[in-house]
């Protein structure tokens with residue numbers, strides 16, 4: 001079976017500035033992968049290349065076995081972009097309306113949403129813990145609830161791959177915890193392959209299956225307990241980093 005994502009010898013620059021160099025990465029079906037790295041290390045750029053939103057300088061991206069520039073089955077992919085929740089809070093759309101837009105790819109141009117689409121919205125809101133919130137205005141929800149609305153929008157088309165860029169910015173530790181519990185359910189119970197960008201090394205170490213550490217190059221890639229070593233994290237962040245062991249879990253901490 002084809003991997004869900006294959007990144008082969010991928011390089012990219014914005015003009016003169018090289019942002020990614022010779023990245024090789026494979027995401028298999030059922031993986032829960034976090035892309036980690038300091039600010040400006042190229043994580044969002046890599047996500048955009050994976051989704052075909054940017055064109056590589058060299059190298060290749062394949063989605064479900066097809067070169068991304070020829071890939072057309074976008075209903076198989078859900079995407080929550082970095083700034084999904086930073087909109088004007090006076091924006092009048094309801095939760096249901098926003099989530100319903102996630103069905104448009106499946107519906108095709110000109111077709112109006114029907115009963116099945118509305119049922120899919122209801123089921124997805126229940127899945128993300130927002131049952132009964134369909135008629136609320138998105139701008140009046142908390143940051144964590146808004147985050148779930150945009151995840152619901154990405155999920156409502158029943159994707160096989162969900163890509164999330166910095167999904168936890170601004171969430172407190174309780175919201176963060178329940179957010180990762182939701183991601184684990186999507187991954188484990190529904191078999192959705194997940195790729196998420198994260199800054200939070202502690203949570204990542206505990207909650208995801210694999211990490212890819214990026215700072216222009218791929219510094220390391222694999223199971224968190226094996227690759228988030230003091231040496232790798234120090235290479236990644238360019239400053240000394242220590243590992244703190246809690247029971248069986250190893251949590252890396254940045255030291256300034």
Ligand SMILES: Nc1ncnc2c1ncn2[C@@H]1O[C@H](COP(=O)(O)OP(=O)(O)OP(=O)(O)O)[C@@H](O)[C@H]1O
Pocket residue numbers: 014019037038039040041042043044045046
């Ligand atoms: N549209 C753009 N034009 C020019 N340079 C850009 C553009 N977008 C990003 N960059 C630069 O490319 C580099 C990588 O940016 P990118 O957003 O991919 O990093 P990141 O790891 O996602 O950062 P962060 O963690 O801060 O979100 C940075 O130096 C950034 O300034």
